[in-house]
Amino acid sequence: MTTAPPVLEVRGITKRFPGVLANDNINLTLRKGQVLGLLGENGAGKSTLMNLIYGLYKPDEGEILVNGEPVEIAGSKDAIELGIGMVHQHFQLVDVLTVTENVMLGNEAVSGPFLRRDRARAEIQQLSREYGLDVDPDALISDLPVGIQQRVEIIKALYRHADILILDEPTAVLTPQETRGLFKIMRALLDKGVSIIFISHKLKEVLEICDEVVVLRRGAVAGHADPKESTEQSLASLMVGRDVILEVEKATATPGDEILNVLNLRVNDDRGLPAVEGVSFTVHRGEILGLAGVQGNGQTELVEALTGMRPVESGRFFIKGVDLTGASPRKVTERGVGHVPEDRQRDGLVSSFTVMHNLVLCTYYQAAFSQSIVVDDRAIAENARQLVQQYDVRPPIINNIAGGLSGGNQQKVIVAREFSRDTELLIAAQPTRGLDVGSIEFIHKQIIRMRDEGDGVLLVSSELDEILSLADRVAVMFEGEIIDILPIEEADRDTVGLRMAGVREAAQDGAT
């Protein structure tokens, strides 16, 4: 199989950014009809490398060969002409345009200066049928779920006759079912002779779909691996450069009394439409309740309501027996609730503030950090120095601007702030989204530690693996309702995956 002719070769590529060696003498070979997995932590240089291949950056050294010929890729236009298509991690779709308009953008079907939407639409439908990429060509992008948006991105590449497809973290936003759908599409593409570079840090997926794996570490190739002879463990070690414990070690939970009690809660979304439709559950001290569900099924609104960031329509919730429905975020915080918000850039940090000030965002006014109306920077700095050490924020410079840190370290700042307070209930929403293996391992350990110290934890995640490895009980949210709560022993991938897709148990059908 590895004898298939190479379609894309990267030879000795080096790219420097001011102060950073982003890519250091990298060599890769992609063969026709195969999937090359590109594995690496955040900041390992995967995206830089792909942007070089796609012409968004210019390499400082080295060359790129397409079908054996050295090529100069000065811009995405050149890449497109060479048959290279890229599905970016953050979709490059214009929200207010339709699928057809997005697909043809830059490569429009026209007669004279006028657009021929009908011709582009027909071509999209043709591609849809050929590769099983079901999508409505006239839908607006903003109305489509992410899984479908991804299909639009793939169609965009195919519409430009791409035969080399770069998928940058394509599964980060998908449910297990959607991921399976994506793999099916990828296999259909491979059968038609398309070659794929698959970027991910999900080891399981890389092992499943790839023909060959290249691991990047700190900008350089750390090693090649044959998926047939590798394990998740071996790939993770190669990626991080040390042994990583993938399985979270935890003792069985010893749940205490109720700490959070939610009764028939209803919350609306930004458009005023019901997002949470009558949800009831409890969280006990010393246990982790995992709230699984595909993004956009009301988890965001639920968490925002529980932390005082969003008004409650009806129903109520109690923390330590006190009704906090409609209380302000500060009240909730002072009641002993730690919150790791889903959108860390927007709700977790003030990105233009320093690390040390971000570490006291919810305590700065308390006696420890303020005297009357004057903030005590010395105490804040002292606090920061300790936390930065304890939570391994890198670089450990407390005067750095928080917005300049990597995603993982930003998250560590938030975790440090929230976990170091005197909390009894922890609400963590997507705490490891977009983080690399090392940071995930660290944050998982901290969550378990909090549980063992007697906190109740509500863990909201769309990563099924995260829920299954951390939670003591699993609740599944679908279309604003909790359709099932299972003890962890009964929660296997398939059951929870089906619940996430909205399949209820037959017995429960009439009950709701």
Next chain:
Amino acid sequence: MTATSKPKTRRPSIRITRRRIIALLLILLGLFIFVEAGTLDSELVTTLTFESTSLGEEPTVGNIPVPTSPYLVVIGLLFIVSGGLNLVEWQESRPRGISLALLAICGLLFIPTVIIAAAAGNETNLTTIVAESLRLATPLAIGAFAGIWCERAGVVNIAIEGMMLFAACFGFTTLFFLRATPLPLETAQLLAVIIAVLAGGLIALLHGWLSITFRTDQIVSGTVINILAVGVTSFVRREYLLSTEAGAAKLGNIAIPILSDLPVIGEAIFTNQPIFFMMFVMLAFTHIVMFYTRWGLRTRAVGEHPHAADTLGINVNRTRWTNVFISGMIAGLAGAWFSLEATGSFNDGMTRGAGFIALAAMIFGKWTPIGAFGAALLFGFSDSLGIRLQMVGVGFPVQFLQMVPYAVTLVVLAGFIGRASPPKAVGQPYVKE
């Protein structure tokens, strides 16, 4: 999930929604009209007429006598009722639909009501009001189209005012000097308009240079141009134009074949000056380019998500440059209206903030040419109403009635159309890498 699990309304709290505020305003307005109607002499009749603008010759097409006071009573009641209905947040679709429809009817009836109330006991010629509104909307609408070209590509253009002023000044200066040459008047005027358009485009290039190439804040760049325009044009006037004897001639009327033969409107609307007609040309042009051509699609993509456009091989900054230039030329045309079409002279600051009103029209029109045109018409109507009322002479300050259409616009937009969403990338310079 279903009706059985409806929330228990334990806390019947009345939430203040946008619609409820509108409804309250509507009730207050209805009460006001109602009370006003009571103070009027019940014998008063407003006669709506449809005459052509020229005096006397054409027969009147029709007269509609409206008894002022009863009309206002009915309207007042209608406002109160529909306001009351809208206070309730109907869950069922039928009453909800009815109350919304009533709200829309009130919005539509508002302007006629203002006219009828203001002209109580008099005749008022609707044809001239329409024609006048259209005429006064011209610079606003064209200015708004200029804004659309720029902002749809992601560049804020608050410099429309300055571009207009530059264009008005240089257009007129051209005409002023060409009049001294043996060139025929029409040729000189045409050249003057062309120079005005190019002057607008040239100033736009300065805007592009500052805000695209040097990534200056686009608001700052626009402000710089506005300030510069005031200084430069008044300097030019004082230095070269003060010797103006009588002012140059205005652009002549053009009669559109066939259409201008229509009764009443043929003369009132279809016999008009060239930039007036250009407003409609620009409306169609902008609409078609933005929504039906490749250039428009790329422009909108660049204004919404420049990085996405870049990954597809579209040159973001070149697209922006071109659009900014076109925007400037269109603004130049609007500027030419002031000095060459409307007055035949140039005065300091003669655009009187029209560039900013044009921007407001663009925003009210949600960055669409047709919407912006509608908004510009509303503003044009407000202007013409003010002029009319001053001529008729009403009992209370004219400024109040002039304010009304603006107030209505604000209320209607806040209530019906909701949050205007500008192109997402507007105001952000695009940096590759």
